[in-house]
Amino acid sequence: MKGRRTRSSFLLIAGLMIYFLLNTPETGHAMHIMEGYLPVGWSLFWWAAFLPFFFLGLRSIRRIVKERPEFKLLLGVAGAFAFVLSALKIPSVTGSSSHPTGTGLGSILFGPWVMAVLGSLVLLFQALLLAHGGLTTLGANAFSMAVVGPVVAYGVYRLVAGRLGKQKIGIFLAAALADLSTYLVTSVQLALAFPAASGGIAASFAKFAGIFALTQVPLAISEGLLTVLVWNWLQAYNGQELTQLRLLKKEG
């Protein structure tokens, strides 16, 4: 059994390496609404919509760290996973590139609110250092990637894994749909701020969704597969903590 474990961890490391090699960051921007590209009113609106969830997330993380300090490392993994996946700009069928979000894993492990904090940290890093996304648009981007995405992931996982008992499929769908819904929300946000002269918000949404959501389809599938991969590995080495987390969620 020991041999198999060694092999599968080599596999994971090799896999991540291959993944990086295939997806060396290209110049040019990827996703998120860019700095200054939302009118002031909308920027404030989305900030206000996002902040309550951020505080929920802080409370949730504080509780986890205080009551179960042994989960700190797993929290780190959830954040790191979002960090890695957000850095990979993957080519897509539309001829443009975008990156996955990586928020599904943390939501499945710890519930949706934790990712509001971890996901927005990723966005902050990118806004400050990479001119990718922005501070004025951080509220909107965090709302789509760190609030709606994780909530969708959590709901889908609970439904498919909990009600239907299909755990792996649940994880895959949760991560993939979190990714897709993130960019559908981005499209809605842009459509609300920039309704088309003819056809209004709906026409505008169709246009943005054509750019964002379509590009995101293969990436959502990739994200689902990678999340299952990391889950498999966590289960192999740390099945105990995963079981405890599930029990906790049943109580809570």
Place this chain on the structure above:
Amino acid sequence: MKRWTNWVLLLLVAVLAVVPLVLVKDSEFAGADGAAEEAITEMAPDYEPWFQPLLEPPGGETESLLFALQAALGAGVIGYAIGVYRGRLQNGKE
């Protein structure tokens, strides 16, 4: 069974990333938000971005450095956690 499932997952991810590169010719695979920017300009030609990024990487090289840094930080944490969990498992529980 379990031994090769992860390989298959990885292979699928790799295929998903490579297929567009092969199929879609003469594209630079620029970011989708660039396309969104054009769409905004089309719908609201008078719109002026009202805020500029505080820091902007001076060029593609610096930008790719920062992206690589971001990926490396994340991968480092994940790798560290792998090591901790494996060590814990091999030394028996606790």
